Amino acid sequence: xxxxxxxxxxARGKIRAQVGTGRVICGLSGGVxxxxxxxxxxxxxxxxxxxxxxxxxxxxxxxxxxxxxxxRDRFNITLIHRDASDLFFAALAGVADPEQKRKIIGGLFIxxxxxxxxxxxxxDFLAQGTLYPDVIxxxxxxxxxxxxxxxxxxxxxxxxxxxxxxxxxxRELFKDEVRALGRELGLPETLVGRHPFPGPGLAIRIPGPxxxxxxxxxxxxDAIYLEEIRAAGLYDAIWQxxxxxxxxxxxxxxxxGRTYDFACALRAVTSTDGMTADVFPFDMQFLTRxxxxxxxxxxxxxxxxxxxxxxxxxxxxxx
Ligand code: XMP
Numbered sequence: 001x002x003x004x005x006x007x008x009x010x011a012r013g014k015i016r017a018q019v020g021t022g023r024v025i026c027g028l029s030g031g032v033x034x035x036x037x038x039x040x041x042x043x044x045x046x047x048x049x050x051x052x053x054x055x056x057x058x059x060x061x062x063x064x065x066x067x068x069x070x071x072r073d074r075f076n077i078t079l080i081h082r083d084a085s086d087l088f089f090a091a092l093a094g095v096a097d098p099e100q101k102r103k104i105i106g107g108l109f110i111x112x113x114x115x116x117x118x119x120x121x122x123x124d125f126l127a128q129g130t131l132y133p134d135v136i137x138x139x140x141x142x143x144x145x146x147x148x149x150x151x152x153x154x155x156x157x158x159x160x161x162x163x164x165x166x167x168x169x170x171r172e173l174f175k176d177e178v179r180a181l182g183r184e185l186g187l188p189e190t191l192v193g194r195h196p197f198p199g200p201g202l203a204i205r206i207p208g209p210x211x212x213x214x215x216x217x218x219x220x221x222d223a224i225y226l227e228e229i230r231a232a233g234l235y236d237a238i239w240q241x242x243x244x245x246x247x248x249x250x251x252x253x254x255x256x257g258r259t260y261d262f263a264c265a266l267r268a269v270t271s272t273d274g275m276t277a278d279v280f281p282f283d284m285q286f287l288t289r290x291x292x293x294x295x296x297x298x299x300x301x302x303x304x305x306x307x308x309x310x311x312x313x314x315x316x317x318x319x
Contacts, residue, residue, distance in 0.1 A: 004177070004184045008040070011169045015044035021122030024167055025117055028079070029199070030067045033129030035191055036182040040169050041127050042077050042257060043185065050078045050123070051180060052116045054109055057085025057212070058201030061219035063064045068267040080120075084112045089212055096208045098319035105200045112157075121237065126164040130171055131178060204319040208247035214262075217300040218245040221264050224293050228286070229268070238280050241268035243294075244307070244318040252295070253301035261302035266290065269316055277311040 268280035291304035
């Protein structure tokens with residue numbers, strides 16, 4: 001019978017046969033797919049794999065450190081961590097349009113990745129965590145409005161000018177199989193079971209212009225929300241949950257004083273593929289507890305709302 005252990009053995013052999021003694025580079029994002037691909041390839045070829053983690057400064061609280069801890073410290077994978085957040089924040093300064101933000105982030109991501117690859121003296125192969133549904137989608141989506149909608153979705157896609165052969169060991173797998181393989185390889189559950197996270201990161205969860213200060217405020221609120229979701233045992237019942245920091249200030253009272261701070265929106269949806277989504281039905285006590293903690297613990301936010309829009313007509317993200 002076919003098991004993940006078999007797949008792992010066969011895949012290792014295929015990777016070795018394809019790569020020979022060549023060097024492979026792999027972009028890590030903290031997501032499930034690139035993580036599983038990197039762990040599998042590392043098992044096959046060890047130090048012939050070099051991972052490049054382009055840190056745009058727009059990840060959730062603690063996630064950049066998690067990537068480093070898991071891959072460098074635990075798996076002993078050669079990992080280049082490039083903190084490029086200054087570049088990203090400079091390029092995003094004053095930019096409000098959602099598609100413009102995506103273009104800036106996607107373009108810069110590729111530039112920085114290429115710079116790091118060049119510093120290494122290049123590589124023969126580029127590893128990608130492409131899954132079977134990605135393969136199908138890129139074949140079928142060739143034009144029309146859906147192509148436009150999808151075009152921004154893969155920030156990690158690298159240009160043809162990099163001229164490396166692709167190593168894509170997950171091409172035959174669906175998402176749940178990739179998760180099973182990740183567990184088989186010993187990746188931590190917090191990584192393997194992680195909700196989808198968009199390439200442009202927190203930038204598209206801050207409608208309007210993004211800056212470091214706003215990202216810090218959002219990271220704190222988002223961490224509290226996710227901590228409460230995990231503590232309530234709800235994480236795995238939810239497709240995606242996050243906080244959006246709204247470009248709205250409202251008046252509040254705190255002790256004897258008046259505050260004039262940002263509002264935020266909590267979002268949580270159920271879905272099977274992200275194409276349609278329903279609002280997650282938290283009970284009111286849960287929501288008021290989260291709101292109380294965020295307003296009490298996060299300086300800069302004094303009002304919390306719950307987004308009760310399903311998709312369609314809404315989208316999951318705010319931008
Ligand atoms: P929407 O907001 O369109 O999101 O309902 C559907 C799914 O796609 C993710 N998403 C993105 N992922 N780059 C990505 O890598 C993007 O620019 C992007 N925009 C949305 C979103 O998180 C959800 O899972």
